[in-house]
Amino acid sequence: MGSNPLLKVQSAGIQFGGLKAVWDFNMEIHQGELVGLIGPNGAGKTTCFNLLTGVYVPTEGDISLEGQRLNGLAPYQVTRKGISRTFQNIRLFNELSVLDNVKVAYHSLAKHSIVSSIFRLPSHFSGEKEMEEKSIEFLKIFQLEPYLYEKAKNLPYGMQRRLEIARALAAGPKLLLLDEPAAGMNPQETHELMELIAFVREKFNLTILLIEHDMKLVMGICERIYVLDHGQLIADGTPNEIRNNPKVIEAYLGEEAAESHAESSPN
Amino acid sequence: MKKVKGFWIYVVLSVVIYGVVQLLINGGILNPFYANTLIFIGINIILAVSLHLVIGITGQFSIGHAGFLAVGAYISAIITMKFQLPFPLALLAGGIVAALAGLLVGIPSLRLKGDYLAIATLGFGEIIRIVFLNIDYVGGASGMQVTHLTTWTYTFICLFITITVITNFTNSRHGRACISVRENEIAADAMGINTTYYKVVAFALGSFFAGIAGGLFAHNFYIIQPGNFGFLKSFDILIFVVLGGLGSLSGSVIAAILLTVVSTFLQDYPETRMIIYSVVLVLVMLYRPQGLMGTREVTDLFGKWKGPKGGNSYGK
Numbered sequence: 001m002g003s004n005p006l007l008k009v010q011s012a013g014i015q016f017g018g019l020k021a022v023w024d025f026n027m028e029i030h031q032g033e034l035v036g037l038i039g040p041n042g043a044g045k046t047t048c049f050n051l052l053t054g055v056y057v058p059t060e061g062d063i064s065l066e067g068q069r070l071n072g073l074a075p076y077q078v079t080r081k082g083i084s085r086t087f088q089n090i091r092l093f094n095e096l097s098v099l100d101n102v103k104v105a106y107h108s109l110a111k112h113s114i115v116s117s118i119f120r121l122p123s124h125f126s127g128e129k130e131m132e133e134k135s136i137e138f139l140k141i142f143q144l145e146p147y148l149y150e151k152a153k154n155l156p157y158g159m160q161r162r163l164e165i166a167r168a169l170a171a172g173p174k175l176l177l178l179d180e181p182a183a184g185m186n187p188q189e190t191h192e193l194m195e196l197i198a199f200v201r202e203k204f205n206l207t208i209l210l211i212e213h214d215m216k217l218v219m220g221i222c223e224r225i226y227v228l229d230h231g232q233l234i235a236d237g238t239p240n241e242i243r244n245n246p247k248v249i250e251a252y253l254g255e256e257a258a259e260s261h262a263e264s265s266p267n
Numbered sequence: 268m269k270k271v272k273g274f275w276i277y278v279v280l281s282v283v284i285y286g287v288v289q290l291l292i293n294g295g296i297l298n299p300f301y302a303n304t305l306i307f308i309g310i311n312i313i314l315a316v317s318l319h320l321v322i323g324i325t326g327q328f329s330i331g332h333a334g335f336l337a338v339g340a341y342i343s344a345i346i347t348m349k350f351q352l353p354f355p356l357a358l359l360a361g362g363i364v365a366a367l368a369g370l371l372v373g374i375p376s377l378r379l380k381g382d383y384l385a386i387a388t389l390g391f392g393e394i395i396r397i398v399f400l401n402i403d404y405v406g407g408a409s410g411m412q413v414t415h416l417t418t419w420t421y422t423f424i425c426l427f428i429t430i431t432v433i434t435n436f437t438n439s440r441h442g443r444a445c446i447s448v449r450e451n452e453i454a455a456d457a458m459g460i461n462t463t464y465y466k467v468v469a470f471a472l473g474s475f476f477a478g479i480a481g482g483l484f485a486h487n488f489y490i491i492q493p494g495n496f497g498f499l500k501s502f503d504i505l506i507f508v509v510l511g512g513l514g515s516l517s518g519s520v521i522a523a524i525l526l527t528v529v530s531t532f533l534q535d536y537p538e539t540r541m542i543i544y545s546v547v548l549v550l551v552m553l554y555r556p557q558g559l560m561g562t563r564e565v566t567d568l569f570g571k572w573k574g575p576k577g578g579n580s581y582g583k
């Protein structure tokens with residue numbers, strides 16, 4: 001791990017009124033890694049994502065991507081710097097078509113101005129055409145092509161999750177944040193999702209940080225794992241180290257480790 | 268390519284509507300009362316469509332639209348009456364100043380959401396009215412004399428430009444950005460959309476066309492008074508948009524036509540007018556809470572032109 005990290009978080013934290021939701025949070029993620037962030041309910045995982053993406057401004061500490069400081073940037077600016085995300089509770093543009101959901105993510109890649117759109121100048125047509133072609137190309141990769149003109153809200157749940165990931169990727173991130181992508185999925189869908197994550201990682205040369213409750217999934221695909229409890233990091237390491245870390249077992253894994261062993265052993 | 272055809276159908280249809288009405292007026296078949304009603308419908312459509320951009324497309328519940336109508340009305344009246352400059356210039360100036368007023372009101376208030384935004388815009392609308400009420404230069408409460416300059420031709424040209432510009436804006440990456448703000452502001456932000464920018468742009472563009480409508484409105488009467496631009500006027504415009512279906516441009520056009528016709532013919536019975544108005548609204552809320560058109564457009568009803576919303580256009 002000699003090279004400079006892609007993402008570097010130094011003792012970041014945030015308070016809501018008196019409540020310290022997250023504090024002294026340190027994290028380093030290197031290009032190409034797939035890292036997990038786990039912890040019991042209410043541990044502060046989503047809050048960490050909100051800190052990284054500019055939804056919350058950290059009350060302490062530093063966050064930087066490729067050496068550039070991100071603190072204080074608005075979410076849209078953070079996205080343009082190269083971090084995009086999905087949400088724990090899906091947030092699609094429901095009334096828009098699948099195609100248009102992805103086009104929105106391509107927004108800042110196109111350059112035609114408001115004036116050129118209003119007067120339908122050539123740059124409008126070429127810009128819109130390029131967005132459309134790229135978006136369709138993109139949706140093919142995610143096997144969403146048959147649903148291009150379907151409203152996002154009409155897709156089945158699993159496909160909505162897939163579209164949300166596709167949309168986040170269309171924004172062109174260097175680092176992709178996935179907040180419980182497998183939540184609410186059946187085992188078959190979860191399996192497909194894992195394959196999808198592995199696939200896009202390869203294809204887009206991505207770095208991924210993933211929050212997940214499904215231990216089997218996390219232990220199965222993540223190279224490193226950070227564990228958060230009551231707003232504080234209590235451990236980080238390889239899946240094996242985490243599995244055997246007494247602090248983690250005590251704080252969190254206890255029951256679920258047993259569960260995941262039970263799940264994975266017989267069958 | 269088929270969308271280009273759609274655009275030409277729209278242009279031809281517009282020319283035909285314009286020409287037929289103009290012929291009827293010239294031939295004396297349409298008496299001045301009906302001609303005036305048509306002009307009034309045109310003005311109301313411009314108002315409805317401009318507010319549709321703010322509420323229906325961008326999802327910002329602004330209810331002070333009459334304030335920008337007032338700005339356009341007074342500025343254009345000043346230009347024609349005090350400076351004796353040509354009417355088209357007055358219309359444009361009214362629109363531009365209204366857009367500036369839109370920026371001034373929009374930049375602070377669009378930080379607010381939901382009810383708070385509604386209250387803030389309502390308040391700003393009233394402030395604008397009261398400012399005019401207290402300026403002696405424009406006649407204060409007794410109002411300002413204005414020459415009758417608005418014709419069917421001016422109205423129709425403005426209407427055509429309004430609808431074309433707003434449709435073109437909506438069916439582009441910029442309009443899509445506005446719709447994404449309406450659909451889910453947090454997600455739009457996370458996708459790299461500068462949400463504040465687009466809210467302000469939509470608001471200023473909506474205010475611009477409200478200002479144009481103001482110019483037509485002022486020069487369609489012989490006098491304008493601050494009382495013409497109270498919050499009841501704002502509600503009238505709001506009702507066009509809600510009744511037509513939030514997010515549907517053709518819905519707000521249809522609603523503006525329907526309600527203008529209803530209220531014109533009930534003009535002499537103001538009490539009955541309010542009752543019928545209320546009954547219409549209650550019926551719509553009961554049977555079509557999504558508005559007359561929902562989020563669909565008239566063009567969706569013709570299978571051929573069917574396409575995804577927000578991203579397609581007749582121009583493409």
Ligand SMILES: Nc1ncnc2c1ncn2[C@@H]1O[C@H](COP(=O)(O)OP(=O)(O)OP(=O)(O)O)[C@@H](O)[C@H]1O
Pocket residue numbers: 016019021039040041042043044045046047048088
């Ligand atoms: N905007 C906020 N204002 C006040 N408290 C907040 C805010 N956002 C989060 N919190 C608090 O911070 C804590 C961490 O919440 P967070 O959503 O990050 O947990 P989580 O680890 O994602 O949990 P889950 O597994 O349930 O998703 C919770 O106690 C929550 O109530």
Ligand SMILES: [Mg+2]
Pocket residue numbers: 045046047088
């Ligand atoms: Mg969470």
